[in-house]
Amino acid sequence: MKILIKILNHKYWWAGIIVLFAIILFASSLLHTRFDLTKEKRYSLSQSTKKLLGKLNEDVEIDVYLTGNLSSGFRKLKIATDELLENYRDYSNGNLHYKFIKPDAGLDDSAKALLYDSLVRIGIKPFNNKEYTNDEKSERWIFPSALVKYKDKMLAVDLMSGKSGMDEESTLNYSEALLEFKFDDAINKLTKTEFPVVAYAAGNGEPAIDFANRKLDPKVLDLMNLMRKNYRFGVIDLKDGILNADTIKALMIVKPSSTFTDQEKIKIDQYIMQGGNVIWFIDKLYAEFDSLLRAKSDFVAFDKNLNLDDQLFKYGVRINSDLLQDINSAKQPLVVGNAGGKPQIERLPFPYYPLLSSPSNHPISKNLDNVISIFPSSIDTVKAPGITKTILLASDTNSRIISTPAIVSLQSVKSEDDIKTFTKGNIPVAVLLEGKFSSLYANRFSKQMQDSVQQLTGVPFLPTAIKSSKQIVASDADLVTNVVTQTQGPLPMGTQEFENYQFANREFLLNCMDYLVGDAGILETRDKDFTLRLLDKNKIAENKTLWQLINIILPILLVLITGGIIQWRRKKKYAI
Structure with a gap:
């Protein structure tokens, strides 16, 4: 402190300040430190991100296309992306490089159209950025995306996230919160060298591959492509195959339609006891929209008799024999009347x-974002010692349950009185189970039967699990199938015919699989929450001039006052 006072009292104090400032600048260029004082740690990277970046041993190139003439909200998203990637670069040992580029700069309209088509094919979608200022509307096409490149591989990252019905400010804030997860996920998928083995169960009517005719069921085209891209993926027939948890890290059971035998159930049970992970997408009742259209009238949804109730109950859940309905639902084209002998069709919530x-x-x-379901049932959690249960997906706040025999009707809601029956809410449809499970067959088998199980599974019979594992049970198989239309063929997962919107079914499936067999640390970066602190737009408009004057005049006044004080001190000190 004394040294600072001496410097300020010296004749050439200003030169000392300049030298001191230069030393501070030089030191700051050598030592990079960031202090994050935000409550939600908005500017801090997770430990899993730092670990991922620290393991990079070759260059990762990132081209960010979010640039150009942007609205204020997208400028904020661009700044957040820039700050995040700058932080990434600091932790990557010089192996991560990024730049912002405008892909259509200097191109004529025909060249732009070709470019847009090529970008869409690799997953980079243009966005019509609308901006309203002083009752004027402007529109421009922008690309809120990035392309991550590693060696000869590349992966598109959509910087936009959000839920249907959100306003732009909330959507962009939501997008900012997920930036770290999206870039982590892309870098991890491009750089990882080991891919877990995921098996898809067949033999019980699941939509899969017809080996005789070498044809893939179009209902699971998207699912199969996703799994093959991200995992070592294959189909296993439970009747003949052996499930080994040391090799197969996760088993998928999707939309079975025929009864499981005890032999098949024992294989699944003992796989879980070995520490294997299972994801179940089960339709307990037979209820399909195609059947409703073919019948042209109501029909009764009936139980498929899969013989899985006791097994799932033992693990901690029960899929009920009912159908779940909710006011907040996707739309379907329904006949609402006739005009001139022709049916009048309107898309209504179904x-x-x-x-x-x-x-x-x-x-x-x-x-x-919302996940679309098709004829789901409800799920109850039941007591299972040592098992942790987490509800992953549930209905909205205005739901009801139709118990069996469940009558399916195109006009299930006909009046205001029907709407008043939607009195339930948050009914579970997908549940995560974690812990050491107990076998359905514990205390049931004699020594001879246990020896038979060992011949069947290849390992000694286990009454309880030797290590913890995870299961995800969903009471709707169509969460992960895709709609097949006569005109367009298979649609992307989470997309409905005549609805130009893709729900988050695909993201939900990938997140489930990542949690079961992937890097859980990277998935936890989805847990970030950015609080949206909005300004009152009416007050901004009312006090616009005042704040402009404060921002322009106040700094000038401070400079003048500071200069005046310094001059006054000098005159006082050196006055004769």
Whole structure:
């Protein structure tokens, strides 16, 4: 402190200040430190991100296309992306490089059209950025995306996230919160060298591959492509195959339609006891929209008799024999009347297609858009010692349950009185189970039977699990199938015919699989929450001139006052 006073009292004090400032600048260029004082740690990287970046041993190139003439909201997203990637670069040992580029700069309209088509094919979608200022509207095409490149591989990253019905400010804030997860996920998928083995169960009527005719069931085209791209993926027939948890890291059971035998159930049970992970997408009742259209009238949804109730109950859940309806649902083209002998068709909310969301903060489903379901049933959790249960997806706040025999009707909601029956809410449809499970067959088998099980599974019979594992049970198989149309063929997962919107079914499936067999640390970066602190737009408009004057005049006044004080001190000190 004394040294600072001496410097300020010296004749050439200003030169000392300049030298001191130069030393501070030089030191700051050598030592990079960031202090994050925000409550939600907005500017801090997670430990899993730092670990991922620290393991990079070759260059990762990132081209960010979010640039050019942007609205204020997208400028904020661009700045957040720039700050995040700058932070990434600091932790990457010089192996991560990024730049902002405008892909269509200097191109004529025909060249732009070709470029847009090529970008869409690799997953980079243009966005019509609309801006309203002083009652004037402007529109421009922008690309809120990035392309991550590593060696000869590349992966598109969509910087936009959000839920249907959100306003632009909330959507962009939501997008900012997920930036770290999206870039982590892309870098991890491009750089990882080991891919877990995921098996898809067949033999019980699941939509799969017809080996005889070498044809893939179009209902699971998207699912198969996703799994092959991200995992070592294959189909296993439970009748003949052996499930070994040391080799197969996760088993998928999707939309079975025929009864499981005890032999098949024992194989699944003992796989879980070995520490294997299972994801179940089960339709307990037979209820399909195609059947409703073919019947042209009501029909009764009936039980498929899969013989899985006791097994799932033992693990901690029960899929009920009912159908779930919700007011918040996807739309379907329905006949609403006749005019001139022709049916009048209108797209109306179809309560059998409820839109699901997460009632919990689990990273699988947190910050996720709505997931569309098709004729789901409800799920109850039941007591299972040592098992942790987490609801991943549930209905909205205006739901009801139709118990069996469940009558399916195109006009299930006909009046205001029908709407008043939607009195339930947050009914579970997907549940995560974690812990050491107990076998369904514990204390049931004699020594001879246990020896037979060992011959069947290849390992000694286990009454309880030797290590913890995870299961995800969903009471709607169509969460992960895709609609097949006569004109367009298979649609992307989470997309409905005549609805120009893709729900988050694909993201939900990938998050589930990442949690079961992937890097859980990266998935936890989805857990970020950025608080949206909005300004009052009416007050801004009313006090616009005042704040402009404060921002322009106040700094000038401070400079003049400071200069005046310095001059006064000098005159006082050196006055004769």
